[in-house]
Amino acid sequence: xxxxxxVENEKRNDDKSxxxxxxxxxxxxxPQCCAVAAxxxxxxxxxxxxxxxxxxxxxxxxxxxxxxxxxxxxxxxSSLNLFLVPIGCLVSGPLSQYLGRKRTMMLTNxxxxxxxxxxxxASNPGMLFAALAMTGLTGGFLEAPVLxxxxxxxxxxxxxxxxxxxxxxxxLGVFTQMLSxxxxxxxxxxxxxxxxxxVCFLALCLVPESPHWLAxxxxxxxxxxxxxxxxxxxxxxxxxxxxQTICETVQKRVDNADSExxxxxxxxxxxTFYRPFILVSxxxxxxxxxxxxxxxxxxxxxxxxxxxxxxxxxxTVFMGVAQLVGTTICVVTIHFLGKRKxxxxxxxxxxxxxxxxxxxxxxxxAKYFDGATYAWLPTxxxxxxxxxxxxxIRLLPWVLIGExxxxxxxxxxxxxSGMVGYILASIANKTFLYMxxxxxxxxxxxxxxxxxxxxxxxxxIMLPETENRTLMxxxxxxxxxQNLKNRPKKEQHVIKEKWAVANSAIxxxxxxxxRL
Numbered sequence: 001x002x003x004x005x006x007v008e009n010e011k012r013n014d015d016k017s018x019x020x021x022x023x024x025x026x027x028x029x030x031p032q033c034c035a036v037a038a039x040x041x042x043x044x045x046x047x048x049x050x051x052x053x054x055x056x057x058x059x060x061x062x063x064x065x066x067x068x069x070x071x072x073x074x075x076x077x078s079s080l081n082l083f084l085v086p087i088g089c090l091v092s093g094p095l096s097q098y099l100g101r102k103r104t105m106m107l108t109n110x111x112x113x114x115x116x117x118x119x120x121x122a123s124n125p126g127m128l129f130a131a132l133a134m135t136g137l138t139g140g141f142l143e144a145p146v147l148x149x150x151x152x153x154x155x156x157x158x159x160x161x162x163x164x165x166x167x168x169x170x171x172l173g174v175f176t177q178m179l180s181x182x183x184x185x186x187x188x189x190x191x192x193x194x195x196x197x198x199v200c201f202l203a204l205c206l207v208p209e210s211p212h213w214l215a216x217x218x219x220x221x222x223x224x225x226x227x228x229x230x231x232x233x234x235x236x237x238x239x240x241x242x243x244q245t246i247c248e249t250v251q252k253r254v255d256n257a258d259s260e261x262x263x264x265x266x267x268x269x270x271x272t273f274y275r276p277f278i279l280v281s282x283x284x285x286x287x288x289x290x291x292x293x294x295x296x297x298x299x300x301x302x303x304x305x306x307x308x309x310x311x312x313x314x315x316t317v318f319m320g321v322a323q324l325v326g327t328t329i330c331v332v333t334i335h336f337l338g339k340r341k342x343x344x345x346x347x348x349x350x351x352x353x354x355x356x357x358x359x360x361x362x363x364x365x366a367k368y369f370d371g372a373t374y375a376w377l378p379t380x381x382x383x384x385x386x387x388x389x390x391x392x393i394r395l396l397p398w399v400l401i402g403e404x405x406x407x408x409x410x411x412x413x414x415x416x417s418g419m420v421g422y423i424l425a426s427i428a429n430k431t432f433l434y435m436x437x438x439x440x441x442x443x444x445x446x447x448x449x450x451x452x453x454x455x456x457x458x459x460x461i462m463l464p465e466t467e468n469r470t471l472m473x474x475x476x477x478x479x480x481x482q483n484l485k486n487r488p489k490k491e492q493h494v495i496k497e498k499w500a501v502a503n504s505a506i507x508x509x510x511x512x513x514x515r516l
Contacts, residue, residue: 025306027232028155035153035207035230036162039146040169041200042105045112046142047173048193049135051296052119053078054316056128056187057180058300066123073125075430078297079208080129081136082426086419088140093415100217101152102209104145109197111138116197119190143418147402152210153230154192156470163402167395168327174296175320182313196408211243215250267408275478276404277413277461283397284421285374286455287427291354291448292389295382296323305441306357307372308379315379319386326390338467339396341461346392351452353385354445361442393455397421403466406475 057078060069065383069077096104099255111134116129146166154162173196180189208226215223227239267273287293295302299319303312310318334342357378363369405413410428435444464477464484477484 008321023232023234023238027160030438031230031232032154032158032162036150036165036208038200038203039105039149041203042142042163043146043166043169043197044173044176045090045109045193045196046135046139046195046201047170048177049081049112049115049139049173050170051174051177051320052186052189052193053081054131054299054314055177056186056300058304058312059186061301067125067128069125071433075433077125077128077132078432079430080132081139082422082429084133084136085140085143085422085426087421088137089415089422090140090142092141092144093412095141096148098214100209100213101145101149102204102207105142105149106204107202108138108142108145109201111135111141112197113194116190116193120187127191140418140422144415147418149210150211150401153208155231158235159403160475161331161335164327164331164399167398168324168331171320171323171327171390171394175317175324178299178313178316178320182311182317206223211246212250215246220247270406272406272475272478272482273409273413275462276400277417280397280400280404280417281424282455282458282462283400284417284424286451286459287389287393287397288421289348289425289448290347290389290393290452290455291385292350292394292426292446293425294432295319295386295389298432301383302382302441303379305436306361306378306382307375309375310379315383319383322383322387323390325407326387328394330391332394333391334399334467338465339399340463340465342392342458343396343463344392344456346388346394346396347452347456347459349388350385350393351449351456353381353388354452355449357381357385358442358445358449361440361445365440393452400466404474404478466504 015043050164057063057074060067060074060077090105099107115131115134115138118127118134122128122131132321150163150166151159161357176195177189180192184192208229209222211227212218224236224239224243225248227243228234228236231239231242269349296319299316300312303315308315330342360374360378360381364374398421401414401417432444434445439447464474469477469484473482473484476482
């Protein structure tokens with residue numbers, strides 16, 4: 001059925017003696033950027049739920065707080081949403097495959113609206129837990145559609161840069177909470193946050209569905225229209241080759257569906273799966289236990305303990321700005337410097353910031369100098385740690401997750417890696433308060449710096465340079481066919497456009513979909 005319709009489309013385009021008009025690169029890029037921006041509004045909404053915890057925890061710790069909580073309840077407030085994201089991830093894949101990428105993203109805005117209303121009217125810890133659980137599960141639901149949508153609507157030359165904007169959107173969402181929390185009460189902030197999911201829903205109404213998903217559902221006319229929109233509002237004749245490739249890819253998967261179901265388990269035993277899975281999991285571990293995850297969640301508390309020379313909420317805003325600037329630098333420079341250099345600089349800088357702050361804390365506690373005189377130093381170092389981590393190690397696993405797995409297992413492997421990342425971050429947040437009470441804040445920072453040191457050694461050995469490489473070249477690296485430790489020279493690099501188009505989409509797992 002798919003093949004015949006594709007042939008008909010091809011004949012139809014051949015019969016039309018239409019002169020193909022050149023479409024500039026800018027015109028091609030604009031609609032793809034618009035589609036990704038609409039998707040990023042959803043990630044900004046999710047980021048606001050993560051950043052909201054940062055301003056909620058210090059507010060609940062106040063003696064005059066209208067909701068009384070214990071230390072144990074505070075540890076759950078800092079981590080419950082992250083613990084529940086993996087559960088949402090389990091449903092995310094089949095849900096987005098059944099409903100479509102766009103429709104799934106649109107529907108996830110509804111729970112966010114409900115959660116913000118629960119926050120606003122919360123009168124006890126139970127209501128806060130309910131809102132946290134809802135935002136965590138919903139964050140898991142959006143995992144598959146937002147990751148696959150970028151891969152399926154973007155051209156290979158834009159995929160890396162636009163993928164990096166996903167983390168930038170989350171950081172921007174976190175920053176909005178740090179800024180709002182310094183200006184208004186947390187209940188007021190919760191009401192303001194209702195704007196994000198509403199705007200996101202409206203923006204998603206204006207962009208097309210994934211052409212790959214539409215073609216997989218046999219909706220070829222809609223798939224072609226979506227592809228025309230995404231390639232600069234082109235005519236069907238101008239996207240004929242790419243559309244034909246999509247149709248052939250879909251047909252090939254249908255023809256091989258039975259054999260793939262029988263042999264898919266073998267793909268998980270190959271080094272092309274377990275080596276990148278170890279790499280991505282290790283990157284998540286470094287990001288979580290290297291201090292950057294807890295620094296964001298407990299920023300106000302950390303600046304208070306470090307006796308920051310400025311208001312702790314103002315310092316948190318500066319930290320948010322540093323994260324945003326660092327993420328922007330990553331988006332702008334990743335294409336030129338590559339992931340390895342950015343990651344090495346990021347991990348080294350983050351480790352040094354935590355180590356020097358820890359040494360400062362020990363010397364200050366031992367009364368070797370007047371801490372009030374040098375209080376600016378640890379504050380600057382923490383803001384610096386947020387900056388250097390944001391242009392490297394915080395974004396690295398999320399960028400890698402969409403390009404290191406082979407097409408046969410990409411859907412499930414992406415979901416599993418995301419689950420690992422959220423579980424590690426939630427454990428780091430859950431144990432932070434216990435760690436600073438057991439080994440002090442300085443001891444915790446020493447632990448963070450050691451994790452970054454070990455992470456630097458691991459990444460130097462294991463991390464390939466995937467920038468400016470096709471998905472096939474990356475797969476061959478993990479298979480041991482070639483080594484991608486260095487960036488390709490410009491004259492040697494050839495973008496395999498047709499192959500990348502055929503493999504940019506996540507596998508359509510009909511077996512999982514049938515269980516829904």
